[in-house]
Amino acid sequence: MACCRIPRLHSKIVAALIAIGSAGTLSAETVANPPFEIGENQGVFLIVTDIHFDPFTTPSLVPELDRSPATDWPHIFAQGSGQKFQGYGSDAGYPLTHSALRAAAKTGIAFDYVLYTGDYLSHGFGRNYRRHAGPGAKGLDSFSIKTARFVSKALESHFPHVPIFGALGNTDAVCGDYMIAPGSDFTAGLKRQWQGLSGQPGAFENFDAGGYYKVAHPTVPSHDIIVLNDIFWSIKYDDRCEPKGGNPGRTMMSWLERELMQAHASGRNAQIIMHVPPGINAYSTSDQGGKCPDRITPYWKEEYSNGFIALMQKYPDVVKFTFSGHTHMDSFVILRDKDNQPAIAAHISPSVSPVFGNNPAFTAYLYDRKDGTILDAATWYLTNLAATQAGKAANWALEYSFAAAFAVPDMTAGSLMKTAQKIKSDDAAKSLFTRYYAVSAGTTNPIDISNFRAFSCAQTAVTKQAYADCYCTED
Template identity: 35%
Template sequence: MPGHWTIRTLCAALALSCGIAGPPGAAAGADADATFLAISDVHLDPFTGTAADGRLLAADISEWPRIFADVSVPVATYGDDANVPLLDAVLADAARRTPSPDFVIFSGDAVVHRLAYRVRAVEPGAGQEQVTDMAIKITTYLAHRLADAFPQAPVLLALGNTDAGCGDYQVEPGGRYLAATVPALRRLVGSDRLAPDAEATWRAGGYYAARHPTVDDMTVIVLNTVLWSPKYENRCGPAGSDSRAAGDAMSAWLEARLSAAASAGERVWLVYHIPAGVDAYSTAQAKPADAACAAHTVPFWREPYAAAFASLMQRHRAIVSAGFSGHIHRDSWRLFPASGDGAAGFEAIVPAVSPVYRDAPAFQMFTYDRSDGALQEKTTFAVTNLPQAAAGAPVVVDRLYAFTEAYARTPFGATALAEVTAALQRDAASPDRTLYDRFYGSGYGHDPETDWPVYACAPAAATAGAFDACRCGPR
């Protein structure tokens, strides 16, 4: 594993201006106060490895703060999911830098990996009901922590693949986990912002629409793209349940929502967990050694969902301003191709708080125009001393980079991302390629460089076919 980069060595190596006195000002012409935060992939691990864990299983979450106060555990480190001390440190830093964000986007994965294993390690005889109870508690506890950290800010909540009572990629449509997390949805988004059908669609599959917190005539559509994953199964549903039924319903609902927004002259943001396009890491691991390049591509979404979504993005490119996702635990993006040259739109992939995949815990701050929702800047903040913090030092969170400063393109958006993406796909090394390689893991490690053709093609590919055309060339 490559060595750890501190913010100072990183900035020196890249000849960047990376002062850490505070968040950057908004781009020229933007409202300096128009900021929001994006947080993803906490994978909160509440277990402490002490006798208190049995109390956590039995107690209501209202008792959890007192239980946590009774034990002392170190901050989680690389290879672990985020525990409560790490979550608290990240939220405290985010709240210090941006005490009054307009809103917060949480793009999924509240629940720790391998939850059933973790529960049964504490209580070996625990059944599915107790595992589901714990998934509900973790999700609700994180919702409370987000609400407490940013008491005046709505939180646009999406679900991730671990956010389920049944298991990873196994949320049960109409099941107990979705029903029990409706109060968290109401508290975070605000009942007055939720669309009239929001609670019904959340219970049906974990998706909904809401009025944008600040931008007039804008709707935020929050999807549960886990339902479109090839890994998704409705294992806890009634015998014979169709694992595609909920994904089909959400796809039809999305098309209707976008058509209604277009007819009403509304703009749209999208929020979801699993990105469009290709799983670059899994594709790179396949390492094809022959001409059957495309056979090794690992898509994030199954068909026909991926192609249908790409078509919707082209059709509604005039109204879909931006998308936000997570899941890969890395700082990246996806471009949605237009019918001609350029991009129809983009999604910003938010890095993770959990360091389980050896990425630096991070969060992002965006500046934007409240008049139309146009994004101006994206700034990433990351923990830069995690091993030392796990050994007892205070957690240090530094300003890693601001997109328009680092890449010298403004504003942050589809045009700038398309220019950077084109630079990534050239054979020659470039400053953009160096920056992307460094920032991809939020300043820790050098993941893309080992398999550069895969990582260079992934940002521009919203479907497996587009990725194959970039990576594999003409057939």
């Protein structure tokens, strides 16, 4: 049973999005039939992530965007080259963003809720604003907030009356990449909108302080969704824009512990949503020089990685699934319990932005409405990104269903462990994982025979020591 009613979107932006959606380059062809059978007491939710919305693709439009309300933006983007898709190596402008959301809405699935796991703003956002805003600029703070709110409004327009839960990413900060400040104007500027999108406005009492919150699951009884701002835990986090000092990462860890303790005491379960996944950054580890284990690069600082794992092991009955983005790729990580058995399935969803060479994508998850178990996942992708730059219509198609591709009954930690072992030992499974990792991107795929081990070990080894035991044995 849904917990709340979601308000209607501003009618002006809905009309604008529909009108612009009929334009040639924004049309989308998708698979209209669901890739899996949705049984009794089952539902589907959608993950869209890492759009990295770029409002600077047509620099001459930026001053008008800056002084106009977000409801006018679709009409502004329709001017001139604002219709052009951006290609590999670029973030998502308006045409790609709208095309992706329109394609997701045309899958034929009635989604129970939508998750956005971070990175609303494009890379280099502040630099590009200062370069293109021109005389009379309204200010980076207001433009950043307006852009992030525009992305959320676009989600709402395509999925009206559906709860939407967002997490902050590393680019979602006025100060700069990985520099989100606790108690910032940016989080304050998003709070009211996110409260409305969630349908649970009373759940955001901690949002101003750090961008994290907890909501009741929209459909699963005795289940919560905990949304973290784990940029505070990143090895790249820089708090130079926090004038009050303190340690926001520790503050959030303490908050998380209290939430897990309360959930355990009351017999509730929770899914955790965050931007940066737990574990090891396989790409950075394999890409940089140096000897093993010195080149191993974790996503989080050791204090927070160890603390998170300890909490998951302390309350093993509470969390079974986490969801994140950040890498722009399609993968997973398995967290183990105190007995070294698979305990938590950490799913990593691919991005809409093609800046790192992946094809734009979004993912639908089939789940059990009785207990929240993830049963399957299906990914759709843009098959012809290069052709769209020449004015061809965007073609979105189903890429694969996880359960069918890897022959598993569900996407629990146990099934993911079997899949990871198969990927290590079976050439066919290895080929599938490699292809799907960058969303069938072919020549721009970061995985090859020379570095496959780095990515394979990252699926099952979360701590630096465990990863070294897996990865460094042949170094």
